[in-house]
Amino acid sequence: xxxxxxxxxxxxxxxxxxxxxxxxxxxxxxxxxxxxxxxxxxxxxxxxxxxxxxxxxxxxxxxxxxxxxxxxxxxxxxxxxxxxxxxxxxxxxxxxxxxxxxxxxxxxxxxxxxxxxxxxxxxxxxxxxxxxxxxxxxxxxxxxxxxxxxxxxxxxxxxxxxxxxxxxxxxxxxxxxxxxxxxxxxxxxxxxxxxxxxxxxxxxxxxxxxxxxxxxxxxxxxxxxxxxxxxxxxxxxxxxxxxxxxxxxxxxxxxxxxxxxxxxxxxxxxxxxxxxxxxxxxxxxxxxxxxxxxxxxxxxxxxxxxxxxxxxxxxxxxxxxxxxxxxxxxxxxxxxxxxxxxxxxxxxxxxxxxxxxxxxxxxxxxxxxxxxxxxxxxxxxxxxxxxxxxxxxxxxxxxxxxxxxxxx
Amino acid sequence: xxxxxxxxxxxxxxxxxxxxxxxxxxxxxxxxxxxxxxxxxxxxxxxxxxxxxxxxxxxxxxxxxxxxxxxxxxxxxxxxxxxxxxxxxxxxxxxxxxxxxxxxxxxxxxxxxxxxxxxxxxxxxxxxxxxxxxxxxxxxxxxxxxxxxxxxxxxxxxxxxxxxxxxxxxxxxxxxxxxxxxxxxxxxxxxxxxxxxxxxxxxxxxxxxxxxxxxxxxxxxxxxxxxxxxxxxxxxxxxxxxxxxxxxxxxxxxxxxxxxxxxxxxxxxxxxxxxxxxxxxxxxxxxxxxxxxxxxxxxxxxxxxxxxxxxxxxxxxxxxxxxxxxxxxxxxxxxxxxxxxxxxxxxxxxxxxxxxxxxxxxxxxxxxxxxxxxxxxxxxxxxxxxxxxxxxxxxxxxxxxxxxxxxx
Numbered sequence: 001x002x003x004x005x006x007x008x009x010x011x012x013x014x015x016x017x018x019x020x021x022x023x024x025x026x027x028x029x030x031x032x033x034x035x036x037x038x039x040x041x042x043x044x045x046x047x048x049x050x051x052x053x054x055x056x057x058x059x060x061x062x063x064x065x066x067x068x069x070x071x072x073x074x075x076x077x078x079x080x081x082x083x084x085x086x087x088x089x090x091x092x093x094x095x096x097x098x099x100x101x102x103x104x105x106x107x108x109x110x111x112x113x114x115x116x117x118x119x120x121x122x123x124x125x126x127x128x129x130x131x132x133x134x135x136x137x138x139x140x141x142x143x144x145x146x147x148x149x150x151x152x153x154x155x156x157x158x159x160x161x162x163x164x165x166x167x168x169x170x171x172x173x174x175x176x177x178x179x180x181x182x183x184x185x186x187x188x189x190x191x192x193x194x195x196x197x198x199x200x201x202x203x204x205x206x207x208x209x210x211x212x213x214x215x216x217x218x219x220x221x222x223x224x225x226x227x228x229x230x231x232x233x234x235x236x237x238x239x240x241x242x243x244x245x246x247x248x249x250x251x252x253x254x255x256x257x258x259x260x261x262x263x264x265x266x267x268x269x270x271x272x273x274x275x276x277x278x279x280x281x282x283x284x285x286x287x288x289x290x291x292x293x294x295x296x297x298x299x300x301x302x303x304x305x306x307x308x309x310x311x312x313x314x315x316x317x318x319x320x321x322x323x324x325x326x327x328x329x330x331x332x333x334x335x336x337x338x339x340x341x342x343x344x345x346x347x348x349x350x351x352x353x354x355x356x357x358x359x360x361x362x363x364x365x366x367x368x369x370x371x372x373x374x375x376x377x378x379x380x381x382x383x384x385x386x387x388x389x390x391x392x393x394x395x396x397x398x399x400x401x402x403x404x405x406x407x408x
Numbered sequence: 409x410x411x412x413x414x415x416x417x418x419x420x421x422x423x424x425x426x427x428x429x430x431x432x433x434x435x436x437x438x439x440x441x442x443x444x445x446x447x448x449x450x451x452x453x454x455x456x457x458x459x460x461x462x463x464x465x466x467x468x469x470x471x472x473x474x475x476x477x478x479x480x481x482x483x484x485x486x487x488x489x490x491x492x493x494x495x496x497x498x499x500x501x502x503x504x505x506x507x508x509x510x511x512x513x514x515x516x517x518x519x520x521x522x523x524x525x526x527x528x529x530x531x532x533x534x535x536x537x538x539x540x541x542x543x544x545x546x547x548x549x550x551x552x553x554x555x556x557x558x559x560x561x562x563x564x565x566x567x568x569x570x571x572x573x574x575x576x577x578x579x580x581x582x583x584x585x586x587x588x589x590x591x592x593x594x595x596x597x598x599x600x601x602x603x604x605x606x607x608x609x610x611x612x613x614x615x616x617x618x619x620x621x622x623x624x625x626x627x628x629x630x631x632x633x634x635x636x637x638x639x640x641x642x643x644x645x646x647x648x649x650x651x652x653x654x655x656x657x658x659x660x661x662x663x664x665x666x667x668x669x670x671x672x673x674x675x676x677x678x679x680x681x682x683x684x685x686x687x688x689x690x691x692x693x694x695x696x697x698x699x700x701x702x703x704x705x706x707x708x709x710x711x712x713x714x715x716x717x718x719x720x721x722x723x724x725x726x727x728x729x730x731x732x733x734x735x736x737x738x739x740x741x742x743x744x745x746x747x748x749x750x751x752x753x754x755x756x757x758x759x760x761x762x763x764x765x766x767x768x769x770x771x772x773x774x775x776x777x778x779x780x781x782x783x784x785x786x787x788x789x790x791x792x793x794x795x796x797x798x799x800x801x802x803x804x805x806x807x808x809x810x811x812x813x814x815x816x
Binding site for chain 2: 013014015016017018019020021023024025026027028029030031037038039040041042043044049206208268269271273274275276277278279280282283284286287288289292293294295296297298299300302303306307336337338349350351352383384387
């Protein structure tokens with residue numbers, strides 16, 4: 001298996017001003033392309049530190065990626081350091097310089113004097129086009145090893161790297177499928193699938209879980225075993241398909257908006273503890289306006305009564321966090337908005353407000369089209385986590401309800 | 409100035425499974441304690457890689473921090489690698505072992521067999537208590553240099569590091585103040601303050617800007633210049649105080665909720681393009697229920713009319729994204745909720761829906777208590793950025809309105 005290393009350059013990283021997201025991105029991508037990443041280093045913008053690290057790592061790896069330090073200022077020394085270590089010259093590429101100047105003219109009235117530095121190319125290097133910013137990348141081959149210089153800003157680095165992926169792919173390239181679940185706990189999922197997941201050693205299995213995206217099952221294998229993995233996914237879906245909300249990058253809210261469009265159903269929501277978070281998730285999907293009408297953030301009991309028509313008696317007898325209340329919320333919402341499907345949430349997000357019968361984390365969710373589908377949950381975590389879990393679980397219940405209609 | 413380096417250990421980092429937040433946290437903290445961080449490395453869980461990096465960095469720095477690889481499994485090799493490089497023995501600390509066993513018993517019925525590895529202490533090392541997890545840290549002094557081993561999970565690492573801060577502080581320790589603004593552009597702020605900021609070389613000035621937190625002015629100096637910096641902050645606030653929303657870690661929504669409590673005013677909001685985001689921000693502040701009544705997510709025009717009483721005529725003549733519409737939204741909301749202060753937002757978040765007169769990013773915000781304060785904005789960015797800017801700017805306008813009352 002080929003080895004790779006990454007050097008991320010910049011004092012803003014060493015001073016903790018920015019989070020090193022490039023490192024994570026490149027590590028993930030390189031793994032999938034079939035490399036074993038053996039080291040990631042962060043060094044400052046100084047010639048000696050960069051040179052030393054390049055020299056050491058070039059002895060160990062087949063692919064070395066450097067990020068950052070490609071700007072026009074005297075601080076940007078990546079080009080200089082690599083040229084020095086490889087004992088190659090840096091030459092001004094006039095054609096590149098005029099391209100860079102043209103690009104800058106579009107956005108700025110003045111061209112910085114030092115912009116020439118961005119047109120300095122290491123002898124023998126291929127220039128990598130930067131469709132977003134002014135700093136071009138560079139790619140060199142050194143004794144069969146590849147060295148790549150990429151700009152630091154992620155929005156410039158990511159497209160430039162993606163354009164190189166086909167060239168960098170090795171025979172060990174991986175094939176990966178991520179299956180996403182929200183309403184099934186990690187341990188239950190693993191137990192349900194243990195015969196499929198752990199009776200083989202061709203596919204690497206990893207599970208991750210958090211309150212935003214739920215439980216993710218990441219399956220990785222060599223590209224040559226793609227069919228085997230696809231078969232495995234089919235078997236997994238036979239057992240857990242109804243719980244699966246998305247594959248790879250799909251987001252829950254996107255899936256729900258798509259299902260609403262497919263079913264030609266409109267949606268309105270009434271939120272108490274989530275306070276608008278569920279609406280906001282739905283609205284962030286472009287085109288949500290085709291299916292989403294809006295809703296009520298009925299945070300106070302007064303609003304639950306006055307806008308949604310929840311009965312005083314219900315609040316007194318059962319409280320705002322109750323099956324009865326969430327059902328009256330959706331009924332009131334339906335009258336108010338005329339939406340096909342209404343969803344309501346009421347719960348105790350904490351830190352205070354819990355009781356022995358209804359501790360912090362108690363949340364009721366109701367889905368109402370023709371009948372009520374009401375669920376009670378006991379979520380854990382801090383205020384923000386409980387609110388996020390509530391909103392996500394409401395979407396998950398809605399997703400399941402919409403999927404159920406397929407079978408009717 | 410003392411130098412420091414960080415080695416973060418773990419294949420989960422090299423495979424891109426997790427983002428290296430520990431590195432950023434430690435870099436920030438070490439800078440403030442007076443260290444120059446010269447390198448951050450990430451290596452896998454193998455003896456040779458860790459040892460090589462420790463050996464190289466110990467020659468260069470005064471403080472070396474290693475994170476991760478302190479678990480009980482055979483993969484957790486940080487202790488072994490450091491002991492090997494320093495030529496010291498690893499000894500089982502029986503007292504520590506029984507403490508660890510006691511801690512595990514609280515949460516698990518079975519004690520893993522290999523737990524003994526977590527009680528292996530490098531000869532001469534001080535054991536650092538882990539109040540959260542089972543893995544203790546270790547601290548050694550080697551020829552006047554300090555080597556610290558910390559566990560990988562941030563929730564264990566952070567408190568353990570914080571407990572060491574007083575001991576690690578150097579005479580070069582820094583004093584830092586971050587001033588946060590939302591309604592003043594970075595360039596305008598810098599121009600307004602250039603005489604104060606750039607006529608001195610005692611305080612390091614950095615500005616950062618994003619759509620979530622706005623413009624942050626970070627002022628850093630040596631601890632001995634604390635009074636100078638505090639004086640400088642006073643001068644800055646004389647010129648820009650009305651725009652300042654928070655200092656250091658204060659969040660906009662916390663400030664607004666606090667001001668509402670101070671003024672004993674209740675709040676309701678009516679949102680179109682932000683679709684609940686503003687409500688959700690407010691609700692995430694613990695205790696928001698004392699001042700926040702709720703609101704309406706009037707995403708469709710029908711809802712604007714039926715719930716908020718926006719006139720058909722207004723929508724026809726001026727459109728939903730107009731001064732007239734946001735004003736009728738707050739008026740309707742006030743009737744509906746009885747809140748002291750009502751806030752409304754209507755805009756075009758894109759990607760579609762823009763016109764030459766009202767391009768994507770056009771947003772109207774109204775604050776209504778006794779009179780309307782209506783503002784029009786042209787925000788840039790993608791759908792999520794425009795929505796976030798709208799919600800944050802509504803909070804900023806509300807903050808300014810509430811502050812204004814002080815002077816009345």
